[in-house]
Amino acid sequence: MKNKESIVWITGASSGIGEALAKIYAQKGVKLILSSRRLDALKKVKRSCDNPENIQILAFDLNDFENAAIQVEKALNFYGKIDVLINNAGISQRSLIAATEFKVFKALIDIDYLGTVALSRALLPHFIEQKSGHFVVVSSVMGKYGSPYRSGYAAAKHALHGFFDVLRMEHQRDNIHVTMICPGFVATPIAKNSLTEDGSALGVDDVATRKGIKVDDFALKMVRAVEQKKWEVSFGGKERLGVYLKRLSNKLLHSIVLRSKVR
Numbered sequence: 001m002k003n004k005e006s007i008v009w010i011t012g013a014s015s016g017i018g019e020a021l022a023k024i025y026a027q028k029g030v031k032l033i034l035s036s037r038r039l040d041a042l043k044k045v046k047r048s049c050d051n052p053e054n055i056q057i058l059a060f061d062l063n064d065f066e067n068a069a070i071q072v073e074k075a076l077n078f079y080g081k082i083d084v085l086i087n088n089a090g091i092s093q094r095s096l097i098a099a100t101e102f103k104v105f106k107a108l109i110d111i112d113y114l115g116t117v118a119l120s121r122a123l124l125p126h127f128i129e130q131k132s133g134h135f136v137v138v139s140s141v142m143g144k145y146g147s148p149y150r151s152g153y154a155a156a157k158h159a160l161h162g163f164f165d166v167l168r169m170e171h172q173r174d175n176i177h178v179t180m181i182c183p184g185f186v187a188t189p190i191a192k193n194s195l196t197e198d199g200s201a202l203g204v205d206d207v208a209t210r211k212g213i214k215v216d217d218f219a220l221k222m223v224r225a226v227e228q229k230k231w232e233v234s235f236g237g238k239e240r241l242g243v244y245l246k247r248l249s250n251k252l253l254h255s256i257v258l259r260s261k262v263r
Helices: 016-027 039-048 065-079 102-130 151-170 215-227 238-248 250-260
Strands: 007-011 031-035 055-057 084-087 133-138 176-183 232-235
Touching (some): 007 016, 016 031, 016 039, 016 215, 031 065, 039 055, 084 102, 102 133, 102 151, 102 176, 133 151, 133 215, 215 232, 232 238
Parallel strands (some): 007 031, 007 084, 031 055, 084 133, 176 232
């Protein structure tokens, strides 16, 4: 962040991309609010960061839609304002449609889409009032095209793009920016924590994720994209090419994804 006086709020900050972002912003001297469900993990992240005196912790469950406004009020009480909300919290999926219980699809929509919408909508009046603000959304290349075993995850990420593209249109006049970040495979615990057919965690890593872009490298690229107020960017390996291939030929992309046998 070029302006050290900026206040950045990061959800899903207890591990993975959120933790890596916290360390980069902390090193820059930016004031931070770190959120996730896991209070102890957030405290550990704070201790590992530079300038911990500039970091506040707010633990809550993104699924608690009814209390989104209360969480925003608590966050605003730390510094009196918020300039950037990085919607990073979320969960992935590894299960076939026919075998997946409906409750899993609902959980993916609740966590990956509605939780983010509820929190962002609750913060929006503050951004409108101060005539500035920046919503950053960690989507996925799965927000642009689909892949087997990720149906509910892809659907939730697609929904994020529809919502935030419209938010950008409606509030451009209020100097409110939206950046959609679409990573491919990043070496984080996302695969291990993915939901399976019955809603339980997969519990193991997968080769593609393990060999993905290093999380610290990804976070650096993401921070630069946010500073440049990019509308939408994708990062990763060959999987990110699917974003562009879909524009050329949906049928060709379909064939290539099926041949890839990535789970």
